[in-house]
Amino acid sequence: MKGSSRSKGRSRGGKARNVLPGFGLSMGFAIVYLSLIVLIPLASVFIKTTGLSFAEFWGTVTNPRVLASYRISFFTAFSAAAVNMVFGLLIAWVLVRYRFPGKKFIDSLVDLPFALPTAVAGIALTAIYAPNGWMGKLLQPLGLKVAYTPLGITIALIFIGIPFVVRTVQPVLQDLNKEIEEAAVMLGAYRMRTFWKVILPELMPALLTGFALAFARGIGEYGSVVFISGNMPMKTEIAPLLIMTKLEQFDYAGATAIALVMLVVSFLLLLFINFMQWRINRRVVEGG
Secondary structure, eight states: OHHHHHHHTBOTTSOBOOSSTTHHHHHHHHHHHHIIIIIHHHHHHHHHHTTSOHHHHHHHHTOHHHHHHHHHHHHHHHHHHHHHHHHHHHHHHHHHHOOOTTHHHHHHHTTHHHHSOHHHHHHHHHHHHSTTSHHHHHHGGGTOOOTTSHHHHHHHHHHHHHHHHHHHHHHHHHHSOHHHHHHHHHTTOOHHHHIIIIIHHHHHHHHHHHHHHHHHHHHHOOHHHHHHHOOOTTTTOOHHHHHHHHHHTTOHHHHHHHHHHHHHHHHHHHHHHHHHHHHHHHHHHHHO
């Protein structure tokens, strides 16, 4: 019987067959699709940049105005993703662990930034946090200016990035085994210690995934930021806006040079985040 079952998993030539048929065809379609949608467009960025000499490329990407836009884009995107990592976990925890009136309504509100046009979000946030807006009027006497500052950009990126963290952490929380928490409490661990030692290690891979998604979205965000930022060079001008300015000036090589640096830096940061996620997953598996 064992010999016959083993022979079923092998072809006549003695090679092992895949359990699921059609893997080669499915893999081929997947590679072609990813090439057409992702790899070829990204490769065109590299190809277009070759129209510049190294001196021209270096002069474009190290221009003080360009460097300032890089700092603003990456700093605000990272700050917003970090804030969403904390409060996204809090929102997901409340939605999963508690029952209260209006829970489904609040749960549906989480997805609103996905459906709302980014330009509408930018206009709404600008109207609220502008000096004559109802929130801006309250904050201005305190010396806090939100609109037309990096803080306003960060708030806009928090708004559009919060669903990534909530929707990534929420299913992990739902599948978390509560018996492990109860066992930790019965063994004398306090609630906070149980959270840090038992729950958080299980949630950390999902949190890092949500952070990476929110960070990636924030780097390339344009519509919701362009209104509230004020677009002041060297102060609140983001890199995507500078790319659009280059394109409007028909400087395609300069635009792709700026985009190439953003692409490379974003890829390296996401690669580092994925590496940290892999290490945490491995530590959790070995600890389990």
